[in-house]
Amino acid sequence: MGRLSEYRLRRRVNFYETDCAGIVHFSWFFRYLEEAEHAMWRAAGLSIAPKGDVSFPRVNAAFDYQAPLRFEDEFDIVVRVAAIGRSSMRYACTIARGADQVATGTTTIVCVSGAAGGMKAVPFPADLIDRFEVAVSPNQS
Amino acid sequence: MGRLSEYRLRRRVNFYETDCAGIVHFSWFFRYLEEAEHAMWRAAGLSIAPKGDVSFPRVNAAFDYQAPLRFEDEFDIVVRVAAIGRSSMRYACTIARGADQVATGTTTIVCVSGAAGGMKAVPFPADLIDRFEVAVSPNQS
Amino acid sequence: MGRLSEYRLRRRVNFYETDCAGIVHFSWFFRYLEEAEHAMWRAAGLSIAPKGDVSFPRVNAAFDYQAPLRFEDEFDIVVRVAAIGRSSMRYACTIARGADQVATGTTTIVCVSGAAGGMKAVPFPADLIDRFEVAVSPNQS
Amino acid sequence: MGRLSEYRLRRRVNFYETDCAGIVHFSWFFRYLEEAEHAMWRAAGLSIAPKGDVSFPRVNAAFDYQAPLRFEDEFDIVVRVAAIGRSSMRYACTIARGADQVATGTTTIVCVSGAAGGMKAVPFPADLIDRFEVAVSPNQS
Numbered sequence: 001m002g003r004l005s006e007y008r009l010r011r012r013v014n015f016y017e018t019d020c021a022g023i024v025h026f027s028w029f030f031r032y033l034e035e036a037e038h039a040m041w042r043a044a045g046l047s048i049a050p051k052g053d054v055s056f057p058r059v060n061a062a063f064d065y066q067a068p069l070r071f072e073d074e075f076d077i078v079v080r081v082a083a084i085g086r087s088s089m090r091y092a093c094t095i096a097r098g099a100d101q102v103a104t105g106t107t108t109i110v111c112v113s114g115a116a117g118g119m120k121a122v123p124f125p126a127d128l129i130d131r132f133e134v135a136v137s138p139n140q141s
Numbered sequence: 142m143g144r145l146s147e148y149r150l151r152r153r154v155n156f157y158e159t160d161c162a163g164i165v166h167f168s169w170f171f172r173y174l175e176e177a178e179h180a181m182w183r184a185a186g187l188s189i190a191p192k193g194d195v196s197f198p199r200v201n202a203a204f205d206y207q208a209p210l211r212f213e214d215e216f217d218i219v220v221r222v223a224a225i226g227r228s229s230m231r232y233a234c235t236i237a238r239g240a241d242q243v244a245t246g247t248t249t250i251v252c253v254s255g256a257a258g259g260m261k262a263v264p265f266p267a268d269l270i271d272r273f274e275v276a277v278s279p280n281q282s
Numbered sequence: 283m284g285r286l287s288e289y290r291l292r293r294r295v296n297f298y299e300t301d302c303a304g305i306v307h308f309s310w311f312f313r314y315l316e317e318a319e320h321a322m323w324r325a326a327g328l329s330i331a332p333k334g335d336v337s338f339p340r341v342n343a344a345f346d347y348q349a350p351l352r353f354e355d356e357f358d359i360v361v362r363v364a365a366i367g368r369s370s371m372r373y374a375c376t377i378a379r380g381a382d383q384v385a386t387g388t389t390t391i392v393c394v395s396g397a398a399g400g401m402k403a404v405p406f407p408a409d410l411i412d413r414f415e416v417a418v419s420p421n422q423s
Numbered sequence: 424m425g426r427l428s429e430y431r432l433r434r435r436v437n438f439y440e441t442d443c444a445g446i447v448h449f450s451w452f453f454r455y456l457e458e459a460e461h462a463m464w465r466a467a468g469l470s471i472a473p474k475g476d477v478s479f480p481r482v483n484a485a486f487d488y489q490a491p492l493r494f495e496d497e498f499d500i501v502v503r504v505a506a507i508g509r510s511s512m513r514y515a516c517t518i519a520r521g522a523d524q525v526a527t528g529t530t531t532i533v534c535v536s537g538a539a540g541g542m543k544a545v546p547f548p549a550d551l552i553d554r555f556e557v558a559v560s561p562n563q564s
Contacts, residue, residue, distance in 0.1 A: 015320060015330070016166050016313050020159035020212050020472070026481045027157060027453040031298050034450075038297060042354070048297070049353050049443070058449045062485030068542075071161050071331050072324070119491075156461060156471070157454050161331070167340045168316075171309040172439050179438060183495070189438070190302070190494050199308045203344035209401075212472050213465070260350075298448050302441035302494050309439060353443050 005135035007040030009077045013069050023068035030061055033093045033105050036077040044131040053113045054122065059088070063105035073097055080135035087111045087121040089132065146276035148181030150218045154210050164209035171202055174234045174246050177218040185272040195263065197250045200229070204246035214238055221276035228252045228262040230273065287417035289322030291359045295351050305350035312343055315375045315387050318361040326413040336404065338391045341370070345387040355379055362417035369393045369403040371414065428558035430463030432500045436492050446491035453484055456516045456528050459500040467554040477545065479532045482511070486528035496520055503558035510534045510544040512555065 011032065019025040041048045048056055069075060075097045083090040093105040112119040152173065160166040182189045189197055210216060216238045224231040234246040253260040293314065301307040323330045330338055351357060357379045365372040375387040394401040434455065442448040464471045471479055492498060498520045506513040516528040535542040 014313070014317055015160060016168060016316065018161035019156060020161070020163045021478050021480065022161045023480070025157050026484055027450050027457075030450040030453065031296070034298065035296055038354075047354060055444050057444065057446070057491065058488055060485070060487045061449055062483070064483045065481055068480065072320075072329060155454070155458055157457065162337050162339065164339070167343055168309050168312040171312065172437070175309075175439065176437055179495075188495060196303050198303065198305070198350065199347055201344070201346045202308055203342070205342045206340055209339065213461075213470060297442060298450060300443035301438060302443070302445045304443045307439050 003131060003133040004040055004044045004081075005133045006078065006080045007036055007043060009036040009039050009079075011035070011075060011077060013071050013073045013075070015071055018071050023070055026063070026065060029063045029065070029095060029103050029105060030107075032077050032095060033061075033063075033079060033091070033107060036079040036093065037091060037107075040079055046128060046131060054111060054125070056109045056111060057119070059108050059110050061105070061107040063103050065103045067097075067100055067102045069095075069097065069102055075102060080137075081132050082106065082134065084129060084132060084134055086123050089124070089129075092135075144272060144274040145181055145185045145222075146274045147219065147221045148177055148184060150177040150180050150220075152176070152216060152218060154212050154214045154216070156212055159212050164211055167204070167206060170204045170206070170236060170244050170246060171248075173218050173236060174202075174204075174220060174232070174248060177220040177234065178232060178248075181220055187269055187272060194254045195266070196253055196260075198253060198260070200249050200251050202246070202248040204244050206244045208238075208241055208243045210236075210238065210243055216243060221278075222273050223247065223275065225270060225273060225275055227264050230265070230270075233276075285413060285415040286322055286326045286363075287415045288360065288362045289318055289325060291318040291321050291361075293317070293357060293359060295353050295355045295357070297353055300353050305352055308345070308347060311345045311347070311377060311385050311387060312389075314359050314377060315343075315345075315361060315373070315389060318359040318375065319373060319389075322361055328410055328413060335395045336407070337394055339394060339401070341390050341392050343387070343389040345385050347385045349379075349382060349384045351377075351379065351384055357384060362419075363414050364388065364416065366411065366414060366416055368405050371406070371411075374417075426554060426556040427463055427467045427504075428556045429501065429503045430459055430466060432459040432462050432502075434458070434498060434500060436494050436496045436498070438494055441494050446493055449486070449488060452486045452488070452518060452526050452528060453530075455500050455518060456484075456486075456502060456514070456530060459502040459516065460514060460530075463502055469551060469554060476536045477548070478535055478542075480535060480542070482531050482533050484528070484530040486526050488526045490520075490523055490525045492518075492520065492525055498525060503560075504555050505529065505557065507552060507555060507557055509546050512547070512552075515558075 017028045078094045082092040088110045090108045095103040111124045113122045158169045219235045221233045223233040229251045231249045236244040252265045254263045299310045360376045362374045364374040370392045372390045377385040393406045395404045440451045501517045505515040511533045513531045518526040534547045536545045
């Protein structure tokens with residue numbers, strides 16, 4: 001099977017994701033991004049769950065918000081591989097409701113070994129990183 | 142130090158705990174109960190974190206709701222030890238805003254050993270269960 | 283269209299639903315139940331979102347837990363209409379991973395009018411309650 | 424009373440904030456920031472709750488993660504006013520466990536009027552914005 005560079009997940013806003021301003025709480029967008037990222041890993045035949053000594057914590061995450069989402073809105077989360085390093089991978093994410101862009105985000109995961117207090121970055125296992133490739137940006141081509 | 146049978150935690154509603162009906166989402170009350178329970182364990186010099194082979198999953202949890210909580214409301218969570226068994230402990234919980242009762246709940250934890258797929262109930266370690274005693278109900282006396 | 287009495291939702295455990303015991307945090311089951319409930323309302327052509335003066339707060343919610351769920355587990359949430367009153371509706375819920383029962387729950391919603399501090403129970407609007415009927419229990423028949 | 428430019432909130436990690444990697448899920452840091460921000464508004468005699476026609480949605484939020492937090496860790500959230508505009512305010516945030524820096528973040532809120540679909544930026548009410556001033560960065564002086 002080929003390498004994956006992008007994944008699209010359609011999703012509906014759950015009641016418990018809204019706040020008393022009547023819109024989805026901003027913290028949820030980070031979870032939406034993660035849902036699409038993990039679905040992409042599954043589509044690649046992989047799981048992001050900690051395995052043996054290796055896990056994949058994030059070193060950064062950011063979102064810009066352009067429009068609110070509301071209860072029962074249906075929306076798309078598109079996650080793209082933006083960069084692949086020896087021991088890190090960066091994603092870009094777009095969230096849209098139909099033709100309306102709602103938010104754009106980025107996050108970087110790092111491959112680390114060791115637990116509590118002694119984590120250090122290690123190269124991604126080859127059979128894992130070989131499943132992904134950097135997406136061609138919609139602005140390039 | 143004596144045995145603990147009750148713990149009171151004062152808390153304020155966070156923005157992200159509310160939903161688009163303008164009130165605290167009902168699922169949060171279960172987390173409020175847990176916060177007070179864990180604070181009681183800390184007050185007893187203990188931690189409910191999984192330790193070695195032993196952990197404390199819940200086998201039930203329930204709440205009755207009498208009134209809503211809103212953003213920035215200050216409220217009290219009172220958790221009481223309702224029953225202590227060989228390998229289980231039951232709590233009763235009252236949530237109130239000032240003199241107004243907001244909700245009442247119960248939950249039961251079980252002491253288990255073994256992980257994923259092979260959990261079985263085991264007696265509570267003595268040095269742990271000896272730190273608690275059943276609360277005298279406010280209706281008794 | 284006929285009346286609805288049951289709804290089945292297939293779902294996968296998200297990473298952020300797990301806790302440091304390695305399993306889904308017990309508070310999430312209440313949200314799973316709600317997701318299936320709201321999906322049933324949508325299947326009935328309705329939305330549970332507050333509309334005008336009327337909203338649908340819960341007066342109770344309970345779960346018994348038989349087995350844990352873990353990250354990426356696929357599971358089914360089945361919600362059934364257990365009772366319909368003039369201004370309340372009770373649901374029963376079963377959560378299962380394949381043939382293995384994971385948890386069973388119940389919850390009751392009430393139709394209320396008025397906001398903050400002045401809520402009172404009112405009859406369900408007829409065009410709403412006429413969309414549901416009590417499920418035949420799997421133990422009956 | 425003087426203007427506020429900074430607020431420190433001490434907090435302990437709750438069980439439900441951890442994930443199956445054994446650490447606080449990255450989405451929680453955004454909620455920690457918000458807790459400290461709202462506590463600063465309360466310390467200023469204000470509430471960030473939507474009032475009348477005016478509310479304060481975020482237009483961006485970002486965190487860099489340097490170290491994990493674990494269940495029952497005690498930590499400090501320090502939020503500082505980084506910039507004040509006519510209709511927006513930017514905060515910088517540092518999260519630390521004792522002397523160890525855990526994460527740094529930023530977020531920007533905008534003062535808007537109008538609801539659903541028709542939000543537009545408006546100047547902050549004077550009696551509100553007059554309660555804050557930009558913090559002197561620890562690197563300046």
